[in-house]
Amino acid sequence: MVPMEPTYTRPGEPTDGPLTFEELQLATRNRGMPLEALRYDVTPVGLHYLLTHFDIPFIASADWRLTISGVENPAELSYEDIRAMPAATLPVTMECAGNGRAKLHPRPISNPWINEAIGTAEWTGTSLWPILERAGLPDSAVELIFTGADPGIQGNVEQFYERSLTLAEARRPEVMLVYEMNGRPLEPQHGFPVRLIVPGWYGMTSVKWLVSIRTATEPFHGYQMTSYRYRAASGEVGEPVQRMRPRALMIPPGIPDYFSRHRLVQAGRVVLVGRAWSGEGSIDRVEVGVDGSGADATLGPSVGDFAWRPWSFEWDAQPGEHTLSCRATDSAGNTQPTEAPWNAGGFGNNMAQQVPVTVR
Amino acid sequence: MVPMEPTYTRPGEPTDGPLTFEELQLATRNRGMPLEALRYDVTPVGLHYLLTHFDIPFIASADWRLTISGVENPAELSYEDIRAMPAATLPVTMECAGNGRAKLHPRPISNPWINEAIGTAEWTGTSLWPILERAGLPDSAVELIFTGADPGIQGNVEQFYERSLTLAEARRPEVMLVYEMNGRPLEPQHGFPVRLIVPGWYGMTSVKWLVSIRTATEPFHGYQMTSYRYRAASGEVGEPVQRMRPRALMIPPGIPDYFSRHRLVQAGRVVLVGRAWSGEGSIDRVEVGVDGSGADATLGPSVGDFAWRPWSFEWDAQPGEHTLSCRATDSAGNTQPTEAPWNAGGFGNNMAQQVPVTVR
Numbered sequence: 001m002v003p004m005e006p007t008y009t010r011p012g013e014p015t016d017g018p019l020t021f022e023e024l025q026l027a028t029r030n031r032g033m034p035l036e037a038l039r040y041d042v043t044p045v046g047l048h049y050l051l052t053h054f055d056i057p058f059i060a061s062a063d064w065r066l067t068i069s070g071v072e073n074p075a076e077l078s079y080e081d082i083r084a085m086p087a088a089t090l091p092v093t094m095e096c097a098g099n100g101r102a103k104l105h106p107r108p109i110s111n112p113w114i115n116e117a118i119g120t121a122e123w124t125g126t127s128l129w130p131i132l133e134r135a136g137l138p139d140s141a142v143e144l145i146f147t148g149a150d151p152g153i154q155g156n157v158e159q160f161y162e163r164s165l166t167l168a169e170a171r172r173p174e175v176m177l178v179y180e181m182n183g184r185p186l187e188p189q190h191g192f193p194v195r196l197i198v199p200g201w202y203g204m205t206s207v208k209w210l211v212s213i214r215t216a217t218e219p220f221h222g223y224q225m226t227s228y229r230y231r232a233a234s235g236e237v238g239e240p241v242q243r244m245r246p247r248a249l250m251i252p253p254g255i256p257d258y259f260s261r262h263r264l265v266q267a268g269r270v271v272l273v274g275r276a277w278s279g280e281g282s283i284d285r286v287e288v289g290v291d292g293s294g295a296d297a298t299l300g301p302s303v304g305d306f307a308w309r310p311w312s313f314e315w316d317a318q319p320g321e322h323t324l325s326c327r328a329t330d331s332a333g334n335t336q337p338t339e340a341p342w343n344a345g346g347f348g349n350n351m352a353q354q355v356p357v358t359v360r
Numbered sequence: 361m362v363p364m365e366p367t368y369t370r371p372g373e374p375t376d377g378p379l380t381f382e383e384l385q386l387a388t389r390n391r392g393m394p395l396e397a398l399r400y401d402v403t404p405v406g407l408h409y410l411l412t413h414f415d416i417p418f419i420a421s422a423d424w425r426l427t428i429s430g431v432e433n434p435a436e437l438s439y440e441d442i443r444a445m446p447a448a449t450l451p452v453t454m455e456c457a458g459n460g461r462a463k464l465h466p467r468p469i470s471n472p473w474i475n476e477a478i479g480t481a482e483w484t485g486t487s488l489w490p491i492l493e494r495a496g497l498p499d500s501a502v503e504l505i506f507t508g509a510d511p512g513i514q515g516n517v518e519q520f521y522e523r524s525l526t527l528a529e530a531r532r533p534e535v536m537l538v539y540e541m542n543g544r545p546l547e548p549q550h551g552f553p554v555r556l557i558v559p560g561w562y563g564m565t566s567v568k569w570l571v572s573i574r575t576a577t578e579p580f581h582g583y584q585m586t587s588y589r590y591r592a593a594s595g596e597v598g599e600p601v602q603r604m605r606p607r608a609l610m611i612p613p614g615i616p617d618y619f620s621r622h623r624l625v626q627a628g629r630v631v632l633v634g635r636a637w638s639g640e641g642s643i644d645r646v647e648v649g650v651d652g653s654g655a656d657a658t659l660g661p662s663v664g665d666f667a668w669r670p671w672s673f674e675w676d677a678q679p680g681e682h683t684l685s686c687r688a689t690d691s692a693g694n695t696q697p698t699e700a701p702w703n704a705g706g707f708g709n710n711m712a713q714q715v716p717v718t719v720r
Contacts, residue, residue, distance in 0.1 A: 017378075018377075018378025018379060019378060019379035019380075019381075019383075019384055020379075021379075022619055022620055022621070023379075024379055024383075024384075024387060024462060024472055024474070025474060025620075025621050026619075026621075027384060027387040027388055028387055028392040028462075028472070028473060028474050028476050029392060029394050029476065029621075031391045032388040032389060034389050034412065034415070034416055034549070036415045036416050036418075037416065037548075037549075039418055044547045044548060044549070045405065045406045045547070046405045046406035046408070046410075046547045046549060046550070047416075047547070047548070047549055048406070050406075052394065053618050054615065054616050054618065055394070055396045055612075055615070055616055056394055056396050056397065056407075058396075058399055102384060102388075109619070110619070112384060112388070113388060114384070114385065114388050116388050116389065151615045152615050152616050152617065152618055153615065153616070153617040153618065153624060154617070154618035154619070158615075158624075187404045187405070187406045187407070188397075188404060188407070189394070189397075189404070189406060189407055190406070252415075255414065255415070255511045255512050255513065255518075256414050256415055256512050256513070257512065257513040257514070258413050258414065258512055258513065258514040259382055259386075259469070259470070259514070260382055260385075261382070261385050261386075261389075264513060264518075
């Protein structure tokens, strides 16, 4: 067997085996945020995490239309139509539902994120709900189905990327159709010309390259709905993956070794800094652990109602080997676990980060 | 053994074993260009490949200085000083010297690129040589040493990232100190405030976060010079890794399977498109192979003297399984090999790309 050729024949089945060529292909295509970028309130566009299920489609804004159907007044909106609507800018922390997957045992086979599938951007666009009100939702509608322009195959199902939201979720004013990221038109990989943003939820719901919104009279069971579920085993119905679980991450202190990424830190006063967020509430507390013994970090002001909160912690670093960790608690009472919460899809693993360091 | 924990204890030693956790850490930090982005003359900033040896440093432009030393008139230049100099904009194709490493057997252990460590940007800045002429090079100088602001450890050597150029190379007018990428200030990961660009060479020479240029009276043997060499075995002296070997890449046609990235293509006329480049000459020819049988692609105009050249090829796709390939030849007579050119560091593997597809 040659390890760097396609070898894995059981997608969907977790493994304790070595990393597969297929996972490597996904890791080299998709993009994590190097954790030193936690220093930014707003992540530079080129450092924001990125997961693309299929290929990045390339759509000229002049050719783009958003079809709204299954409504009283079906519509076809242009890029200019969307840009002419009342605009707002909102900082939003977004995380991939698969963040942390590579740390699970056995390891569900998909994009092997360690903990870097995050980013915060300032999105500019217009609220979704007024558009739907003008379109006129029929009384029979219970959900909205959002379709992207990106076709592909997943789980043997040929599809365009599609996700749904209940009307109750879609009604929230912060659910937006956006056309700018950090003050500039979206780069193609982030959904140009227009994408959906659902603050507080994992990223799979914020459909990129949005081309269609249609109503559904019953809950939608498309592939991207049935795959994003917390299941103990692959046959189960499970629970839907929705809001981001709380997570804190720190900037690994000191300097790195290129190969191992192990950190070397100078003894003395070290200010550990990081960010924490939750889609289930505001961040109330971050505990920082040094060799298992924890204390509260100092919290700064959140970057926004739907964006991460900075924290800092002064550490008197003593020479030797140490393990640093951090752990967030949100206003809904959720705390990060210290053991990975396993599920068959590898979603929502918000186990507390651990950073081994050598102090000299 | 738990596969997704640090396990590899012999960095630098090639392996036919499975992908290591350390390689995964590098793959999730660093960023390849999804090959569908070959459609762009100029790669969007957030899609350009990125390799960071250590951590991305964060430098305010007001705090930044470039020290020029070992010269007759030592200088300390500010960001404004550099921006006030005569400016030029140049499209440059840049590739990581390690591109293709993951396809080698045995596999040298470092960032496991498959073939996506590429990108083309329009860099704006000022030529290096006039700055050095004003500084006054001593007769004894044979090289220039360029130091970045990024510290770290590699091969057990604590260092700031440092590379040298001979005076003959540094004199070329296209060797620039740049402060804009695609018309905007550099994003931090691409070297803000100012970086070096050495068109035609692999990316390791284009030192990011440049803070010092000093002369050397003999060839520089810093870590990043001695590591980037073509060696049959790790103890050898070898030859320096310098200019980009020729390479053609195609946009994988059709639609992808999420997990395997395998392509499904509709039967009939398919226009295959891609790009080709070489640091050793201009691109004279691209051959496209279908199941081993090749023919010449049509070449378009190069994006610039130091940037890739587009190509296209009409294919009458017949139902069944096929393997597509492409292969560039440059004006210096170099052609891509069909077998991987092995070396201990895993550099310059420009083996022709192969894309398996299913036509229906």
